[in-house]
Amino acid sequence: xAENIAVIRGDGVGAEVIDATLVVLDKISQKHNIDFKYTDVxxxxxxxxxxGNPLPDESLETxxxxxAILLGALGGPKWDSAPVRPEQALLAIRKNLNxxxxxxxxxxxxxxxxxxxxxxxxGTDLIIVRELTGGIYYGKRGMTRxxxxxxxxxxxxxxxxxIERITRVAYELAQKRKKHLTSVDKANILQSSALWRKVVHxxxxxxxxxxxxxxxVDNAAMQLIKQPQKFDVIVTSNMFGDILSDEASVLAGSMGxxxxxxxxxxxxxxxxxVHGSAPDIxxxxxxxxxxxxxxxxxxxRYSFAEYDAADSIENAVEKTLNTYxxxxxxxxxxxxxxxxxxxxxxxxxx
Ligand code: IPM
Ligand code: MN
Numbered sequence: 001x002a003e004n005i006a007v008i009r010g011d012g013v014g015a016e017v018i019d020a021t022l023v024v025l026d027k028i029s030q031k032h033n034i035d036f037k038y039t040d041v042x043x044x045x046x047x048x049x050x051x052g053n054p055l056p057d058e059s060l061e062t063x064x065x066x067x068a069i070l071l072g073a074l075g076g077p078k079w080d081s082a083p084v085r086p087e088q089a090l091l092a093i094r095k096n097l098n099x100x101x102x103x104x105x106x107x108x109x110x111x112x113x114x115x116x117x118x119x120x121x122x123g124t125d126l127i128i129v130r131e132l133t134g135g136i137y138y139g140k141r142g143m144t145r146x147x148x149x150x151x152x153x154x155x156x157x158x159x160x161x162x163i164e165r166i167t168r169v170a171y172e173l174a175q176k177r178k179k180h181l182t183s184v185d186k187a188n189i190l191q192s193s194a195l196w197r198k199v200v201h202x203x204x205x206x207x208x209x210x211x212x213x214x215x216x217v218d219n220a221a222m223q224l225i226k227q228p229q230k231f232d233v234i235v236t237s238n239m240f241g242d243i244l245s246d247e248a249s250v251l252a253g254s255m256g257x258x259x260x261x262x263x264x265x266x267x268x269x270x271x272x273x274v275h276g277s278a279p280d281i282x283x284x285x286x287x288x289x290x291x292x293x294x295x296x297x298x299x300x301r302y303s304f305a306e307y308d309a310a311d312s313i314e315n316a317v318e319k320t321l322n323t324y325x326x327x328x329x330x331x332x333x334x335x336x337x338x339x340x341x342x343x344x345x346x347x348x349x350x
Pocket of ligand 1: 075087090091242
C-alpha cells in the first residue's frame with residue numbers, strides 16, 4: 001500500500017526544495033521498497049492568487065485525508081498588502097490538524113564547524129519542542145480605541161492539558177536522547193509561565209529518569225549562544241519556540257539545514273524546513289535543500305516508522321555536505337553545487 005503524501009510546494013523557493021526532496025524520496029522508494037503517492041495541494045500565496053484564499057476547503061480536505069504532508073515554504077513580500085496573508089494557511093493547517101507538537105532539531109555537523117558564526121559551538125545537538133497550537137498565536141486579540149489611542153492586544157493563555165501533552169512529548173524524546181530536559185518560560189513575570197513550570201514539574205514524576213531544569217527565556221537566549229552543548233531537549237511555548245528556533249538555526253551553520261516536524265496524536269504529521277520562502281533567491285536553483293530533505297527523513301521516522309530509511313537520508317545529507325555545498329554554506333575546500341545537483345548527490349549517497 002502506498003503512503004499518501006500531500007505536497008504543498010507553496011511560494012518562493014518552496015518548489016525547488018520540494019523537487020529536490022522528491023528526487024531523494026524516489027531513491028528511498030527503490031532502496032527501501034516503500035511506495036509513495038504524491039498529491040499536490042495549493043496553499044499560501046499561490047492559493048491567494050488563484051482562489052483569493054490561502055487555504056481553500058478542497059486543500060484542507062486533501063490534507064486531512066493524507067498520511068503525511070510535505071511543505072516547501074509559504075509567504076513573500078508580494079502578499080504584504082493582500083487582505084489575508086499566506087502565513088494564515090500554516091496557522092489554519094496547524095490548528096485544523098491539531099499539530100500541537102513542533103520538533104525542531106539543530107545539530108552542528110563536524111564538517112560545518114568552520115562556517116558556524118558562533119565560536120565553540122562544536123558538538124551542538126539539541127532539539128526544540130515548541131508548542132504549536134496555543135499561546136499568543138491563537139489567543140484573544142483585538143483593537144480598540146482607548147485613551148492611549150488605537151490600542152491592540154494579543155493574549156498568551158495556556159491550559160494545563162495543553163501544557164501537559166506537549167511536555168509529555170518532550171519527556172519522551174528526552175528519554176530517547178540524553179535524558180535532559182530544559183523548560184523555557186518567563187515565570188518571573190507571566191502567570192501562564194508559572195502554570196507552565198508547575199505542570200512540567202508535576203509530569204516529571206512519570207519520567208523519573210529525565211532531569212528537568214528551568215530557564216527564563218532571556219537567559220535561555222543567552223545560554224544557547226554561550227554554551228549550546230548544555231542543551232539536549234528544550235520544551236517551550238509557541239512564541240518562545242518560534243524565536244529560539246531561529247536562534248538555534250545559527251548554531252547549525254545555516255537556516256538552510258534545519259528541518260521540522262509538526263505532530264499530533266496520530267501518525268499524520270506535517271514536515272517542512274524551518275526557513276521561509278526566500279523570494280530573493282527563488283528560481284535560481286541555489287537554495288539549500290537540506291532542510292527540506294531532512295524534513296522528509298523526519299516524515300519517514302514519525303509518520304511511517306521507517307527508521308532505517310530516515311537514518312539513511314540523514315547520513316547521506318551529512319556525507320554530501322562533507323564535499324559538496326550550496327552557496328549558503330560554501331567553503332573554499334568544498335565544491336559549490338546548485339540545489340538540484342545537491343539533491344542528486346544525496347540520492348547517489350543513499
Ligand atoms: C515558523 C514561522 C511561522 C510561525 C510563520 C510563517 C507563521 O515563522 O514556522 O517558525 O511563526 O510559526
Ligand atoms: Mn518562525
